[in-house]
Amino acid sequence: MCPTASRSRLPFGRPASRRLRRGVYKPTQISLLAATFPFSRLATKFDTLLRACAHPDLYRRNAFRTLGLDAPAETRAITRRADELHVSLELGGDPETWAFAPSPAPDRDGLRAAARALQEPMQRLLDEFFWFWPMAYPESGYDEAQAHLRRCDTAAATALWTEAAGRGDPAGWHNLAVYQHLLALEWEHAADDDRATANQVWADASDYWRHVQTDDDLWRLVAARVAAMNDPQLPEGAATQLREALPEVLGRIHAENVVRCVAAHDDEAARLQVRLARNHLPPERVAAVFEAAAQPAVGRLETLTAQARRQAGTLDPIRALLTAAAPDLALLAAFGGPDGAAHLHEDQARLLADTVLDGLVTYQRATGDDLSCLPLLFLLLDLATMPELVRRVEQAFGVMVDNALATARIAAGERPPPEHVLTLELITASVMPGLASLPEFARSRTAVEATNARLAGWLKTVAEDAVQLSPAHAGWALRTLGLALALPMDAANAEALVRIRDAWLTPPPTPLVKPLELVAGATRLRIDAHGVVLNGVLVGVDELTGVRHAWTGFSHAQPTALGWCSAAEAFELPDDFFAQLPDPDGDGAPMRNVLAALHGFLVPALVARMLAALKDGATIELGAATLTADCVAWPGQETLTPLAGLLLAYRSDFVILASADQPDLTVELDPRSSWNVVLLPHFVAALTPRLP
Numbered sequence: 001m002c003p004t005a006s007r008s009r010l011p012f013g014r015p016a017s018r019r020l021r022r023g024v025y026k027p028t029q030i031s032l033l034a035a036t037f038p039f040s041r042l043a044t045k046f047d048t049l050l051r052a053c054a055h056p057d058l059y060r061r062n063a064f065r066t067l068g069l070d071a072p073a074e075t076r077a078i079t080r081r082a083d084e085l086h087v088s089l090e091l092g093g094d095p096e097t098w099a100f101a102p103s104p105a106p107d108r109d110g111l112r113a114a115a116r117a118l119q120e121p122m123q124r125l126l127d128e129f130f131w132f133w134p135m136a137y138p139e140s141g142y143d144e145a146q147a148h149l150r151r152c153d154t155a156a157a158t159a160l161w162t163e164a165a166g167r168g169d170p171a172g173w174h175n176l177a178v179y180q181h182l183l184a185l186e187w188e189h190a191a192d193d194d195r196a197t198a199n200q201v202w203a204d205a206s207d208y209w210r211h212v213q214t215d216d217d218l219w220r221l222v223a224a225r226v227a228a229m230n231d232p233q234l235p236e237g238a239a240t241q242l243r244e245a246l247p248e249v250l251g252r253i254h255a256e257n258v259v260r261c262v263a264a265h266d267d268e269a270a271r272l273q274v275r276l277a278r279n280h281l282p283p284e285r286v287a288a289v290f291e292a293a294a295q296p297a298v299g300r301l302e303t304l305t306a307q308a309r310r311q312a313g314t315l316d317p318i319r320a321l322l323t324a325a326a327p328d329l330a331l332l333a334a335f336g337g338p339d340g341a342a343h344l345h346e347d348q349a350r351l352l353a354d355t356v357l358d359g360l361v362t363y364q365r366a367t368g369d370d371l372s373c374l375p376l377l378f379l380l381l382d383l384a385t386m387p388e389l390v391r392r393v394e395q396a397f398g399v400m401v402d403n404a405l406a407t408a409r410i411a412a413g414e415r416p417p418p419e420h421v422l423t424l425e426l427i428t429a430s431v432m433p434g435l436a437s438l439p440e441f442a443r444s445r446t447a448v449e450a451t452n453a454r455l456a457g458w459l460k461t462v463a464e465d466a467v468q469l470s471p472a473h474a475g476w477a478l479r480t481l482g483l484a485l486a487l488p489m490d491a492a493n494a495e496a497l498v499r500i501r502d503a504w505l506t507p508p509p510t511p512l513v514k515p516l517e518l519v520a521g522a523t524r525l526r527i528d529a530h531g532v533v534l535n536g537v538l539v540g541v542d543e544l545t546g547v548r549h550a551w552t553g554f555s556h557a558q559p560t561a562l563g564w565c566s567a568a569e570a571f572e573l574p575d576d577f578f579a580q581l582p583d584p585d586g587d588g589a590p591m592r593n594v595l596a597a598l599h600g601f602l603v604p605a606l607v608a609r610m611l612a613a614l615k616d617g618a619t620i621e622l623g624a625a626t627l628t629a630d631c632v633a634w635p636g637q638e639t640l641t642p643l644a645g646l647l648l649a650y651r652s653d654f655v656i657l658a659s660a661d662q663p664d665l666t667v668e669l670d671p672r673s674s675w676n677v678v679l680l681p682h683f684v685a686a687l688t689p690r691l692p
Contacts, residue, residue, distance in 0.1 A: 042235035046122050050245045053126055054252035056260070059100070059182045063114035063123070064131040066106050068098040070146045071128045072138065072225070075119070082115035099149035099157070100182065121231040125238060129222065132157075132178055133171045135164060138225035145175070154179070170218035177208035188257065199272055206276045209250055213280075219243050248289060251281040255293035255335075262331045267446050270334045283339045290341040297328035301348045305355045315372055318359045322379060323438055325352055329383070330447060346385055353383040357393055370400040370407070374426075375434025382451055401426070415587070420465040420473075424480055427459060453493040456484035460497060467504065471513065471603070472595035474504060475681035479648050482685060505686050507604030516597035518590065520580035525573070527597035532564055534573075539566045544606050546570075546675035549595060550653045561672035562594060564602075607682045614687065623674035624667050625657055629687055632657065634665050641665065643688045648681060655680060 055061075064071045067081050089108060106114065117123045134143035148157040158179055164172030184201045212218055223239040235241065254277035261270035278286055304325050311317035329349060336342035357380060360373045377397040384390045404426055409416040416422065435451065463477035463484075481501050485494065515528035526533040531540040549562040563572035573594075581590040610620060614629040621627075624635035631640040639662070647658040651668075655677055659665035671677040 042122075042233065043237075043241060046235050046238060046241060047245070049122050049126055050242070050249060053130065054249045054256075056185055056188065056253055056256050058130055058253065059178075059185060060102070062131055063117040063127045065100055066102055066110060066114035067118075068101060068150070069118075070140070070143065070150075071131045071133060072140050073118070074140065078115055078118045082111055085111050097152060099152050099154050100186075121229060121233045122235075122238075125226065125229070125234065126242070128225070129242060130178060132175045135160075135169065135171050137171045137174075137221055138228055168217075170215055170221055173208065173211055173215060174218055177205065177212050180205035180208050185253075188260065195266075195269065199269070202272060202276060206250075206279050209246070210279065213243070213246055247280040247282070248285060251277040251285070251289045252293065254280070255289050258334055259293055259297075259331060262334050263327060265445055267334075274334060274337070274340070278339070286339045287341050290335040291344065294332055294335050294341055294344050297331045298344060298348060301325055301328050301332075301352065305351050308355050308359060312359050312362050313366065315360075315363055315376070318356055318363075318376060319438065321352070321356065322376065326447065333447075349383045349385055350389060353380055353385075353389055353393065356380050356383075357389070357396060361396060364400065368403075370403040371426075371430045372434070373400055374404065375431050375437070378431055378455070379435060379438065379451060381454065382447060404430070418466070418469060420462045420469070423462050423465075424459075427455070427462070428483070431455070449489045452487040452489040456487050456489055456493060456497060459484035460500065470592055470596040471599040472592065474599060474603075475678055476650070478504060478685040479650075479681040482648070482681070482688075501685055505607075505682065507608055513596050513600035515601075516593060518581060518594070520577045523574060523577050525577075525594070527594070527601055529601055532571075532598065532602060534571050537571070539564060539571065541602055541605050543567070544602050547598065547603065547606070547678060548671055548673065548675050549598075549678060550672045562591070562598075564598070565675065603679070607679055607686075610676070610679070611683065611686050614683070620676065620683075622677050622680055623669040625669065627680075627683060634659075635667060637665065639665060643684055646684060648684060 059065060063069075064073070067078070067085065069078065069081050073081070085106075086108065089105075089111070102110075117127065132146060132149065134140060134146055136143065145157040145160040148154070148160070158176070161172045161175040161179070165176055166172075180201060184198065184205045187198045187201060219239060222242065226234055226238050254273045257273040258270050258277070261267075261273060277289065281289060304321050308317045308321040329345065329352070332341070332345035332348055336345050356376065360376055360380075364370060364373050374397070377393060377400065380393050381390070381397070384393045401423075405419065405422050408422045408425065412422075432455070435455070459480055463480040466473035466477045466480070478501065481497060481504075485497050485501070515526070517526045518524075522535075524533075524535055529541070531538050531543065533539075543566040544564060545567055546565045547563070561572070563570060565571065578588075578590050583590055614620065614627070617629070619626050619628050626633040631642050632646060633640055639659075641659045641662070645660045647656075647660050649656040649658070653670070653672065655669040655671055657667050657669060657680070669677045669680070
């Protein structure tokens with residue numbers, strides 16, 4: 001392409017007088033490519049050549065472009081031009097340039113093929129139609145715009161066409177349609193990321209072609225050209241046949257572009273190509289065009305599922321099947337919609353999901369390996385569309401989750417953690433790594449976001465279960481919600497999670513628990529809306545400056561350390577306090593009740609005051625680490641880590657703080673001996689950006 005044939009900006013505007021007639025299709029106007037009525041032998045051959053035009057390389061194959069010839073050119077001019085290029089090639093001279101000249105320059109075989117194509121009347125007519133006409137078309141002779149093209153001045157040529165189209169000249173409209181379409185198709189081969197401009201070029205090309213389709217004067221020119229050629233090898237009514245086939249030729253090109261866009265994970269461009277195909281085709285023809293483009297994908301999917309069924313009993317064929325099938329399923333999904341080929345995606349997704357489900361159930365029954373099956377079953381929920389199959393997948397998933405949790409409870413011994421803790425461990429240790437092991441490049445961004453949204457919903461449910469069990473678990477729940485927000489997902493789901501997080505960070509207007517009063521020996525404890533009273537000494541809600549305690553219920557050990565402080569003094573419940581309280585189930589209920597009251601009545605106000613202080617520039621010591629409103633300072637290090645780069649985890653009764661970018665920066669914080677470590681998830685959640 002000449003340097004002046006720029007793709008990045010259009011050298012012309014829309015003709016002021018353009019009036020497009022959209023969607024004008026007569027009931028009797030049936031596409032010739034559909035082969036729904038008898039053809040003569042010549043018409044059948046012409047139809048075959050029309051089918052060959054329906055390809056994104058339409059203009060790259062054009063013989064006039066290859067030879068640098070004006071259309072229409074006489075036979076003698078074609079021969080002379082081919083000979084000139086042959087001689088130049090043999091002498092090793094620099095290739096000639098003209099607007100949209102092929103790169104690399106054609107070799108001897110390419111020149112011979114182009115010259116031979118223009119000796120065939122049917123192919124010549126099609127190559128003429130999909131190239132630039134002189135303004136006197138179907139007459140030949142000198143044309144100013146074509147002279148500009150020979151000098152690579154596309155801007156001047158398109159300015160002339162735009163002026164002519166404004167006057168209603170059919171040749172001007174035709175040339176603008178060819179130019180825009182050629183530009184759009186060439187753009188797809190270029191390393192240009194200006195997708196917005198590319199989309200506009202595509203939209204303009206579609207508009208121009210639809211004007212061409214409905215311009216009776218233009219088609220009279222084509223008919224006149226056929227008459228002037230007066231060649232017995234051209235079918236009778238070739239102009240009409242070409243006119244009726246044009247929408248499907250353009251639609252099939254868009255369908256082929258959908259295949260390319262999906263393979264490149266460009267969902268936006270794929271959706272545009274689907275819309276443009278629908279712009280050209282009557283509704284009754286859309287599905288057939290999409291089905292034709294999707295048939296290779298359907299064949300590959302059927303082969304993959306057949307192979308997987310023959311290899312039942314192991315997980316590797318199932319993983320390979322899901323990975324290999326994902327691109328083709330994404331393509332079939334792109335061709336869906338109302339008047340599209342949605343049934344292809346539904347059929348193949350059902351076949352694939354059924355195959356995978358049968359394989360996983362067979363494997364689980366033979367091995368009892370629930371953990372390995374869960375990630376694959378979770379992904380399978382995206383593929384199952386029919387209600388019966390969805391129920392089967394959900395049932396299998398629920399059974400295997402229950403099995404895995406039961407196994408974890410047995411392994412924990414007599415005092416297992418609460419179910420929300422075991423479920424989070426199951427998600428983070430088995431499901432998320434298993435999903436990550438399936439390459440994301442094999443699935444579209446939309447499919448990955450859909451899976452992540454469901455995974456985030458599961459994490460949200462686990463976090464809500466923890467908060468409902470006790471307000472003392474709010475920090476743990478915020479950390480779990482943070483894991484959900486870290487997953488790439490669509491904006492709507494992310495914003496919904498942020499709203500939940502913000503609600504948990506906002507102190508409730510009234511406590512969520514009832515006042516608590518306990519007496520153990522000589523120790524009397526009361527916690528209510530006024531504050532916490534130990535043996536008659538009150539620390540009011542506004543006086544509280546710190547709390548510390550273990551993660552009750554999150555480990556096997558029975559925690560007893562529980563303390564609070566004001567600016568004046570610190571308090572801690574005696575070690576034997578909980579031992580003297582009735583605990584009929586032996587599950588640490590008294591300790592959990594105290595923590596629930598403490599976090600329900602006092603902690604929300606404490607968190608709000610500390611966050612306000614941080615935002616005003618204060619620092620907070622959390623064990624060996626120092627927290628500011630923006631970052632964390634590590635013990636013995638000058639490095640500061642932004643809050644968005646922190647990793648927060650739990651191990652036994654410790655909080656593990658680490659840097660996502662520097663794995664060697666890590667510190668264990670003991671919430672039993674350091675003030676306000678238990679509140680760290682509140683601070684991180686409140687100070688990091690609201691959207692992931």
